[in-house]
Every structure is written in structure tokens, then in C-alpha cells.
Amino acid sequence: MSTILRVENLTKYFDSHLVLDGxxxxxxxxxxxxxxxxxxxxxxxxxxCMNMLELPSSGSIVFDGKQVINAFKSNENGIGTGELRxxxxxxxxxxxxxxxxxxxxxxxxAPILVNKESVQDATTHAKELLxxxxxVEKIHEFPNHLSGGQKQRVAIARALAxxxxxxxxxxxxxxxxxxLVGEVLQVIKRLANQGMTMVIVTHExxxxxxxxxxxxxMEDGQIKESGSPxxxxxxxxxxxxxxxxxxxxR
Amino acid sequence: MYQWDFYTVLQxxxxxxIGLWTTFLYTVGSISIGIVVGLxxxxxxxxxxxxxRLLARSYQELFRCTPLLVQIMWxxxxxxxxxxxxxxxxxxxxxxxxxxxGAFYSEIFRGGINAIERGQTEAGLAxxxxxxQVMHHIILPQAIKKMLPAFINQSVIQVKNTSLxxxxxxxxxxxxxxxxxxxxxxxxEAFTLAAVMYFLMLFPLTQFADRFExxxxxxx
Ligand SMILES: Nc1ncnc2c1ncn2[C@@H]1O[C@H](COP(=O)(O)OP(=O)(O)OP(=O)(O)O)[C@@H](O)[C@H]1O
Ligand SMILES: [Mg+2]
Numbered sequence: 001m002s003t004i005l006r007v008e009n010l011t012k013y014f015d016s017h018l019v020l021d022g023x024x025x026x027x028x029x030x031x032x033x034x035x036x037x038x039x040x041x042x043x044x045x046x047x048x049c050m051n052m053l054e055l056p057s058s059g060s061i062v063f064d065g066k067q068v069i070n071a072f073k074s075n076e077n078g079i080g081t082g083e084l085r086x087x088x089x090x091x092x093x094x095x096x097x098x099x100x101x102x103x104x105x106x107x108x109x110a111p112i113l114v115n116k117e118s119v120q121d122a123t124t125h126a127k128e129l130l131x132x133x134x135x136v137e138k139i140h141e142f143p144n145h146l147s148g149g150q151k152q153r154v155a156i157a158r159a160l161a162x163x164x165x166x167x168x169x170x171x172x173x174x175x176x177x178x179x180l181v182g183e184v185l186q187v188i189k190r191l192a193n194q195g196m197t198m199v200i201v202t203h204e205x206x207x208x209x210x211x212x213x214x215x216x217x218m219e220d221g222q223i224k225e226s227g228s229p230x231x232x233x234x235x236x237x238x239x240x241x242x243x244x245x246x247x248x249x250r
Numbered sequence: 251m252y253q254w255d256f257y258t259v260l261q262x263x264x265x266x267x268i269g270l271w272t273t274f275l276y277t278v279g280s281i282s283i284g285i286v287v288g289l290x291x292x293x294x295x296x297x298x299x300x301x302x303r304l305l306a307r308s309y310q311e312l313f314r315c316t317p318l319l320v321q322i323m324w325x326x327x328x329x330x331x332x333x334x335x336x337x338x339x340x341x342x343x344x345x346x347x348x349x350x351x352g353a354f355y356s357e358i359f360r361g362g363i364n365a366i367e368r369g370q371t372e373a374g375l376a377x378x379x380x381x382x383q384v385m386h387h388i389i390l391p392q393a394i395k396k397m398l399p400a401f402i403n404q405s406v407i408q409v410k411n412t413s414l415x416x417x418x419x420x421x422x423x424x425x426x427x428x429x430x431x432x433x434x435x436x437x438x439e440a441f442t443l444a445a446v447m448y449f450l451m452l453f454p455l456t457q458f459a460d461r462f463e464x465x466x467x468x469x470x
Contacts, residue, residue, distance in 0.1 A: 053372055072380055086378035096373035100391050110377035113387065155373075162377055 004029050004166050004197055005050060010059035012045055019045050021221040027199060032192055034208035035201045037218035038244060043201045047168050051088045052081045086114055089159030090168040093175050095151040097143040104139040107158045129157040133187050149180030153187055167198045205248050209233045217241050259439040262430045269426030270447060276412045276422060280347035281405055287348060288355025295360055313353035319414050321346045326418045339418040351408045358404060362397030363389055402459040406452050
């Protein structure tokens with residue numbers, strides 16, 4: 001199984017505050033890695049380092065066998081943030097859709113600007129994606145007219161429009177009303193079945209157990225446990241993890 | 251009871267027209283240059299390098315915290331002593347007005363850009379856009395809408411500020427009105443007419459700004 005992303009000895013400080021403390025992990029193609037842990041444990045910071053929205057203080061990110069460098073353009077030293085982000089999609093907790101653009105334009109923008117796709121190709125692809133997340137009838141709406149669940153499905157389509165090798169999802173259902181969580185999880189579940197490689201930060205333990213093939217439990221900026229969903233979620237070893245799960249499993 | 255006599259001053263209507271046209275030119279000229287200056291200073295204030303930020307900040311404070319009239323006089327009378335080159339009233343006037351309004355515009359632009367949530371930038375970057383593309387396609391289109399009312403207000407003030415060029419004998423509306431006044435000795439009519447002309451130019455603009463702001467608030 002080939003490795004798409006490797007994190008090596010990653011540390012991150014915000015000023016003098018150590019937020020990630022020596023993280024090592026590997027994501028193989030078609031892996032679904034669930035990241036769980038209490039609030040403030042560094043989950044978001046970790047996943048944001050994976051596409052360089054947060055710059056590591058030390059350690060390295062290796063994408064598709066190449067070192068990620070802190071420059072937009074790739075060069076002989078490694079892969080730049082431009083190429084990295086083109087190949088790694090991200091979905092945010094608060095959607096971050098562009099309010100001044102229609103649903104369709106939200107999805108086609110990056111393929112047109114970054115991948116230089118023709119408007120026609122980008123539109124055809126966007127319509128397919130929006131159809132697959134059940135939103136074709138909304139393509140000419142503006143994001144403000146959508147429910148949270150619909151917004152998040154558009155955001156997923158926007159990320160997929162770049163045909164990413166890896167998709168990063170940071171608590172994508174946490175800002176949703178409970179009754180809208182299901183429709184978004186269903187879309188992610190289908191992506192999983194199609195073999196999309198994903199890193200998913202989530203508080204939905206049942207969902208993590210359902211889709212993930214690896215789970216890591218973070219605390220205080222460190223990976224405290226990692227393993228299969230069964231090992232982590234069903235037979236946790238540490239007291240901390242047991243306590244965490246007892247709070248989050250309903 | 252004062253006897254109005256517009257007939258006399260209206261005989262010099264061509265002088266008013268010259269003034270009006272000059273005011274228009276200085277307004278458009280200084281606003282255009284001011285936009286360019288304002289954008290440059292705004293981006294300088296958002297720059298990574300602290301020295302660049304400091305320089306931009308100093309410029310803003312210098313021009314915002316001294317009276318425009320003093321700046322105009324300084325550029326026309328003092329600057330030549332400093333440089334050894336004399337400067338025409340046209341150049342001094344246009345330069346000062348532009349730099350002055352640029353300082354205010356830069357803060358308006360910066361406010362508009364900062365009002366756009368960080369998540370917008372992150373979403374753009376995360377799909378592989380460059381910082382310049384994010385600014386161009388995501389931030390500015392949203393920021394312009396937010397800053398437009400303040401921009402129009404500042405521009406309205408700018409039209410009125412051109413009247414200060416009177417002090418260095420630029421033939422704008424206020425100066426030309428005073429010429430008419432000295433020729434006709436009808437200050438009441440001359441300055442009333444000038445006021446009406448300014449008002450007719452600016453009232454539609456302030457109305458538009460208000461309407462726009464209201465729409466903006468409703469659409470949020
Ligand atoms: N931009 C920042 N500047 C300073 N401190 C930050 C910043 N972002 C995060 N932190 C701090 O880093 C720590 C880890 O934050 P992070 O958002 O990664 O946690 P998390 O595990 O995602 O938490 P949550 O479950 O609440 O989303 C927290 O203490 C947080 O306050
Ligand atoms: Mg988080």
C-alpha cells in the first residue's frame with residue numbers, strides 16, 4: 001500500500017505554547033484516518049498543518065514521497081504549497097463558502113483558476129458532483145439561501161472538484177443542527193466506499209468507527225493511542241481514552 | 251428686505267462653468283490618484299515586513315492628522331524652499347489632494363478587507379489559489395461592497411475639499427465664485443449659487459450611499 005502523506009516529528013508552537021508535540025503518522029492511499037481527542041488537543045492544528053494552512057514549527061510533512069516546502073511553487077527541494085493544496089482538498093467546520101458566488105461558481109472557481117480547466121469542462125464536472133451530493137436544483141442559488149447541511153455538501157463538492165488525492169475534513173458536522181448531520185455523513189460515507197483517502201477530525205465516534213480504518217486519539221498535542229477502530233473505540237487501553245469515550249459515546 | 255438679483259451674477263455664468271469644470275477635474279484626478287495611493291498604502295499596511303507597515307502607517311498619520319489647508323500651503327510655499335524647485339499651483343493642489351484622500355482611502359480599504367472572515371482566505375488557499383488570486387477573486391469583490399458607503403462619503407468630502415485650493419488661486423468653483431463676487435459685488439447671489447451647485451453635485455451621491463448601505467444591511 002503506497003503512502004500518500006507522512007507526518008514526521010511535527011511540532012507546532014503558537015508563540016511559546018506547544019500545541020503539537022512530536023507527531024508521527026502515515027496515511028496510505030484509501031486510508032480513512034479518524035482523529036479524535038478532547039477540545040484543545042491539537043486536532044485542528046494537525047490537520048491544518050497537513051495542507052500548510054498552519055506552518056509547522058519543526059518536523060516535516062511528506063506528500064506523495066516529496067518533502068513539503070514553505071513556498072508556493074514546487075522546486076527541486078520539494079513540493080510547494082500551491083501543488084500540495086491543489087492535490088489535497090479541505091472541508092471546514094464553518095463551510096467557508098464564497099457568499100458572493102453561486103453554488104456552481106463556488107465549485108468551478110478553483111478548477112478554472114488553478115487547473116486552467118475550460119469553463120465548460122469545469123461546469124460539467126461541477127454539475128456531476130453537485131448531483132452526487134443531491135444539490136443539482138440549487139446550482140444557481142447563493143450560499144445564504146441554503147441550509148447548513150446543504151452548504152456543507154456544496155463545500156465537499158468544491159473540494160472534490162479539484163480531484164484531490166486526499167481529503168481533509170475538520171469537524172464538518174459540528175456546526176450543523178442535529179437533524180442535518182446525517183445527510184452530510186452519508187455523503188462522506190459514500191466517498192469512503194468509493195475509495196477516497198481521507199483524514200477526518202470528528203466528535204462523532206459512531207461514525208468514526210463506521211468509516212475509518214485507523215483511529216488516533218490525541219491529547220495535549222500528542223498522539224496518545226492509535227490503531228484500528230476496534231482497538232481504539234471498543235477496547236481502549238488507557239484510562240484517559242476510556243474516560244474520553246465514555247463522555248462521547250452515547 | 252434684501253433684493254435678490256441673480257441676473258447680474260448669471261451674466262458671469264461662464265466663470266461659474268469654468269470653476270465647476272475645474273472642480274470636477276481636480277475631484278476626478280485626485281480621487282483616481284488617491285485610489286491608487288490608497289490601495290498601495292493599504293497593502294503596505296498588510297505587508298509582512300514591519301518596516302513597510304511602519305512607513306505606511308507614518309504616511310497615513312501624517313496626512314490624516316494635519317489640516318489639508320496647511321498641507322496645500324506647505325506644498326505650494328514651503329516645499330519649493332526645501333527642494334529648490336518651484337511648483338505650480340496646479341501640481342501642488344493635485345498632489346496634496348491626492349495624497350490626503352489616499353491616506354483616508356487606505357484605511358477604508360483596509361477596513362473592508364479586514365471585515366472579510368479569515369475562513370474565506372483559507373478556503374481559497376486550500377483549493378490551491380495563490381494569495382494574489384485569493385485577494386482578487388475572493389476578498390476584494392466582497393470587501394468592495396462593504397467599503398463602498400464609506401468610500402463614497404470620503405469622496406463627497408473630497409469634492410468639497412477642492413474648495414481649499416482657493417488659497418493657492420486654483421480656478422475651481424469657490425475661487426471663481428469669489429472672482430464673480432469681486433466683479434459684481436453680489437456676494438449673496440454668487441455664493442448662494444455656488445452652494446447650490448455643490449449641493450446638486452453631492453446630494454445624489456449621499457443618497458446613493460445611504461440606499462446602498464441599507465440594501466447591504468438587508469442582504470446580510
Ligand atoms: N491561531 C492560534 N493562535 C494561538 N493559539 C492557537 C491558535 N489556534 C489554536 N490555538 C491553540 O492551540 C491549541 C490546540 O487548538 P486546536 O484548535 O488544534 O484544538 P482542537 O483539538 O482542534 O480543539 P477543538 O476540538 O475544540 O476543535 C488550543 O490550546 C488553542 O487555543
Ligand atoms: Mg478543532
